[in-house]
Amino acid sequence: MLWTRAVSPPPAPALTPEDRAVAAYVGLAIGDALGATVEFLTPREIQHQHGVHQDISGGGWLRLKPGQVTDDTTMSLALGEAILAAGRVDARAAADAFDAWMRGKPVDIGNTVRRNLITYRKTGNPEAPPSEHDAGNGAAMRVLPVALATFGQEPDVVAAACRAQGHVTHHNLLSDAACDTLVAMVHDFFAGHGLDTARHHADALVARHPVFAWQGKRRDNPSGFVVETLQAVFQALFSTHSFETCLVDIVNRGGDADTTGAIAGMLAGACYGPAAIPARWRKAVDAEIRQRVELQALALMKQG
Ligand code: MG
Ligand code: MG
Numbered sequence: 001m002l003w004t005r006a007v008s009p010p011p012a013p014a015l016t017p018e019d020r021a022v023a024a025y026v027g028l029a030i031g032d033a034l035g036a037t038v039e040f041l042t043p044r045e046i047q048h049q050h051g052v053h054q055d056i057s058g059g060g061w062l063r064l065k066p067g068q069v070t071d072d073t074t075m076s077l078a079l080g081e082a083i084l085a086a087g088r089v090d091a092r093a094a095a096d097a098f099d100a101w102m103r104g105k106p107v108d109i110g111n112t113v114r115r116n117l118i119t120y121r122k123t124g125n126p127e128a129p130p131s132e133h134d135a136g137n138g139a140a141m142r143v144l145p146v147a148l149a150t151f152g153q154e155p156d157v158v159a160a161a162c163r164a165q166g167h168v169t170h171h172n173l174l175s176d177a178a179c180d181t182l183v184a185m186v187h188d189f190f191a192g193h194g195l196d197t198a199r200h201h202a203d204a205l206v207a208r209h210p211v212f213a214w215q216g217k218r219r220d221n222p223s224g225f226v227v228e229t230l231q232a233v234f235q236a237l238f239s240t241h242s243f244e245t246c247l248v249d250i251v252n253r254g255g256d257a258d259t260t261g262a263i264a265g266m267l268a269g270a271c272y273g274p275a276a277i278p279a280r281w282r283k284a285v286d287a288e289i290r291q292r293v294e295l296q297a298l299a300l301m302k303q304g
Helices: 017-036 043-050 071-086 091-103 111-123 144-149 155-166 173-190 195-208 226-238 243-251 257-272 279-284 287-303
Strands: none
Touching (some): 017 071, 017 173, 017 243, 017 257, 071 091, 071 144, 071 287, 144 155, 144 287, 155 173, 173 195, 173 226, 195 226
C-alpha cells in the first residue's frame, strides 16, 4: 500500500571502510572535546549550567580552549604513531610512545595509566602486572588505532593486538573484554553493518561478563570504571539513530563525559559516516588535531 510508511531507519549509505575510519577518528576527537566541558558534572549540574550541552565550548574542570581535546584523543594519536613506526601493534613501541606522551605533560592523565607507566620506567616490562582493580576505561578509550590497523585480519591477530596495547597500562579481564567488543563493533561498522550487528557484540559481552548488562536502569554519571562507561555508551548508541543525538545523549549523562563521548563518537562515527557529523562540531574541534586524526586514520587503514 502506497501510504504505508517504513518505520525502520533507512539503510546505511554506501561508504567505504576508509570513509568510516576517518569518521570514527574525527568522532572520537569531537566526543572528547564536547564531553570534556562537562566531565565530572552530574546531569542536573549540566542542565543548570548549559541547558542541553551540545556545543564544543571548552572550559570544564580542565579549563580547555574551545575545541581542545584531552588524553583520550592524544593517547590514541601517540599509539597510532607507534603502530605506524613499528609496522605493527607492538607492546614496547606502545609503552615507549605512552611514556613519551606522559613526559609531554598532557592536559589530563588517568591514575592507572600514570602508575603503570611509572612502573614501566622502572621495570622495562611493557606489560603491566595483572590487577583486578585496573578496570578503568583507559585502554578502551584509545583502542581505535588498533581497530584501524587490524581491520580484515584474523581474530587471533586482532586479539593479540588488543592485548599488546591494552596491557601496557590495564592488565584486566574486564578491560580486555571491553576492548575486544569495541574493536569488533568498529570492524563491523567499517564492513557496512549497522546497529543490529553491533548489538550482537554488546549482547555477547554481557553473556560472557554479566556485569556489563546495560539494558536496565539508565546509567547516568558513568565513572571511569570500564563497565559503567560501556553501559552508558551502549544505552546512548542503541537508543538513538544519528551521530548528533547519540553524542548529545552521552555527554549530558555527565560523569566521565570526555571518555564516554570519545568512545561513543568513535562508534557513531564508524556507524553513520562522515556526512552525519554536524559541521559546527567538525569546525569547532582543534584544526591541527582534526587533520592529524584524519591522516592517521587513512595511514593505519593502509597498513592494516
Ligand atoms: Mg580525557
Ligand atoms: Mg575522562
